[in-house]
Structure formats: C-alpha cells, structure tokens
Amino acid sequence: MxxxxxxxxxxxxxRRYTTKEKAIAAAKILHRESIxxxxxxxxxxxxNLDRAPETSVKCSDVTSDVVERTHIIWSGICIxxxxxxxxxxxxxxxFCLSLxxxxxxxxxxxGCLSERFERDCERYxxxxxxxxxxxxxxxSFWPLLRRGAARAFKxxxxxxxxxxxxxxxxxxxxxxxxxxxxxxxxDTC
Amino acid sequence: MIMELTTLEQHALLAIVALQPSAxxxxxxxxxxxxxxxxxxxxxxxxxxxxxxxxxxxxxKQGEATRERGGRRKLYFSVTxxxxxxxxxxxxAMHSLSLAAGWKEAVx
Numbered sequence: 234m235x236x237x238x239x240x241x242x243x244x245x246x247x248r249r250y251t252t253k254e255k256a257i258a259a260a261k262i263l264h265r266e267s268i269x270x271x272x273x274x275x276x277x278x279x280x281n282l283d284r285a286p287e288t289s290v291k292c293s294d295v296t297s298d299v300v301e302r303t304h305i306i307w308s309g310i311c312i313x314x315x316x317x318x319x320x321x322x323x324x325x326x327x328f329c330l331s332l333x334x335x336x337x338x339x340x341x342x343x344g345c346l347s348e349r350f351e352r353d354c355e356r357y358x359x360x361x362x363x364x365x366x367x368x369x370x371x372x373s374f375w376p377l378l379r380r381g382a383a384r385a386f387k388x389x390x391x392x393x394x395x396x397x398x399x400x401x402x403x404x405x406x407x408x409x410x411x412x413x414x415x416x417x418x419x420d421t422c
Numbered sequence: 423m424i425m426e427l428t429t430l431e432q433h434a435l436l437a438i439v440a441l442q443p444s445a446x447x448x449x450x451x452x453x454x455x456x457x458x459x460x461x462x463x464x465x466x467x468x469x470x471x472x473x474x475x476x477x478x479x480x481x482x483k484q485g486e487a488t489r490e491r492g493g494r495r496k497l498y499f500s501v502t503x504x505x506x507x508x509x510x511x512x513x514x515a516m517h518s519l520s521l522a523a524g525w526k527e528a529v530x
Contacts, residue, residue, distance in 0.1 A: 333465075334468060337484055341468070341494070344492065345464050347494065348490050351491075377469055
C-alpha cells in the first residue's frame with residue numbers, strides 16, 4: 234500500500250520536475266533584467282534537491298520534504314518569472330498602425346498605445362490589456378487610413394499638376410513660334 | 423487660410439491649451455474623455471493633430487523617451503498664434519449660432 238502511495242508520489246514528483254524545467258526555461262527567457270537573482274534561485278533549488286546543478290534527478294533521490302520545499306521554490310520562480318515578465322503589446326497591431334504615419338508621429342502614436350497598454354496591464358492584467366490594445370488599434374485604423382488617403386490624394390494632385398505643367402511646357406517648346414524667321418505669315422505673302 | 427475646425431479638432435486644441443506645456447497623445451485623450459464625456463481613439467487624435475499641424479495651428483516638439491512607452495519618445499503639442507485665432511473664431515461662431523437658436527439658457 235505504502236509502495237503504491239510512494240509511486241504515486243514519484244509520479245507527482247516527475248510531473249513537478251517537468252513543471253520545474255518549464256519554469257526554469259520560462260524564467261531564463263523572462264528573467265532578462267535580473268539574471269543574477271534567477272541564478273541564485275536556481276542554485277538554491279539545486280541545493281535543496283541535494284544535487285549538482287542542471288543534472289537529472291531520479292525520483293528515489295528525493296524525499297517528500299525536499300519535494301515540498303522545492304515546490305515552494307518552484308512557485309517562487311514561477312511567480313518571480315511572471316513578475317519579471319513585461320508583457321509586450323501585439324506586434325502585428327503595432328506594425329499595422331505604423332503603416333499610416335511616419336517619423337516622429339508614428340513613434341509617438343505607438344508609444345502612446347504602449348503607455349496605455351502598460352497602464353491597462355497593471356489595472357486589468359496582460360490578457361485583457363492585449364485585447365484592449367487591439368480594440369484601440371482597430372478604432373484607430375479608420376481615422377489614420379482616411380488621413381493617409383487624404384495626404385496621398387493631396388500629393389497625387391500636386392504630382393499630377395506638376396506633370397501637366399511640364400507636359401504643357403514641353404508642348405509649347407515644340408510648337409514653332411510665329412516670330413521664327415522660317416515661318417511665313419499672311420502679311421509677308 | 424482655412425479656419426474651419428471639426429469638433430474633435432476644437433476639442434484637441436482646447437485640451438492642448440489646458441494641458442500646456444505637457445500636452446501629448448494620451449494626456450489629450452484623457453482630458454477629452456474627462457471633460458467631454460467621450461473617448462476618441464488615439465488614432466483619431468493623431469490624425470486630427472496631423473491635420474492641424476499641416477494647417478499651421480499646432481506645433482510639435484519631441485520629448486523624452488520613457489520605459490513604459492517602450493523607449494519611444496513623446497511628442498508634445500502647443501497651439502500657435504493662428505491656431506489660437508482659429509479656435510477663438512470657431513468658438514465665437516458656435517456661441518453666435520447657439521444664441522441665434524435661442525439656446526442662451528441651455529448653453530449657460
């Protein structure tokens with residue numbers, strides 16, 4: 234009976250190791266700012282497991298006490314990884330918005346949306362903030378598109394006027410002038 | 423010079439005047455939402471500001487980059503003298519129209 238219970242616990246441990254490995258992988262990616270703190274935590278974790286860092290552990294090596302302590306540390310890593318994680322706004326929405334404006338205004342617009350996203354993350358959480366970012370981006374598309382089209386139209390009109398003007402000038406240059414010596418007028422005939 | 427202003431342009435100009443010298447996208451949006459009772463999208467604010475800048479009614483100046491903006495710089499706006507004149511004209515026209523419609527009490 235106790236063996237069965239033990240093996241079930243082992244399975245749990247294996248599962249927890251899997252979670253732990255994932256947590257470490259996540260923490261490695263997310264703990265960009267405080268990698269030293271992360272390394273300290275991992276070392277502490279390895280010390281608690283009585284093992285050399287980054288080696289595989291057999292289930293039999295681990296006592297339930299260690300598992301408990303380890304679990305707490307794992308949770309700590311997960312929480313700190315979550316805390317350190319600075320969620321980023323949707324890249325595709327950013328890209329779409331950046332098509333409509335140029336230069337400093339584009340930078341400012343994306344910056345404003347990022348600032349709002351950051352504020353929404355603190356208030357409502359990353360997932361909802363991401364949805365709100367998409368909402369704001371979609372609401373912004375039409376006015377920006379209209380502005381871009383108006384600008385393009387304005388430049389189109391300017392380009393067209395310049396083209397017509399240059400065509401007319403070229404045509405006028407090609408036409409022979411009445412005062413040219415080779416042209417006979419009605420009076421001279 | 424074209425002096426007509428749309429409602430959002432009017433609101434944006436008033437917000438810039440109220441928030442000077444720290445009027446930028448988000449602060450203008452918040453000011454309008456707080457005082458006018460509707461929240462225009464950031465895109466529509468920037469489109470309006472772009473239009474106003476083309477007309478010569480506002481001027482922009484790049485500010486500092488902050489962490490929460492992902493390292494991107496703010497763009498501060500200020501109203502130029504023609505912008506102030508256009509805003510005054512626009513508000514005066516609105517006031518005259520409301521008076522002509524007999525809305526003196528309602529506006530007051």
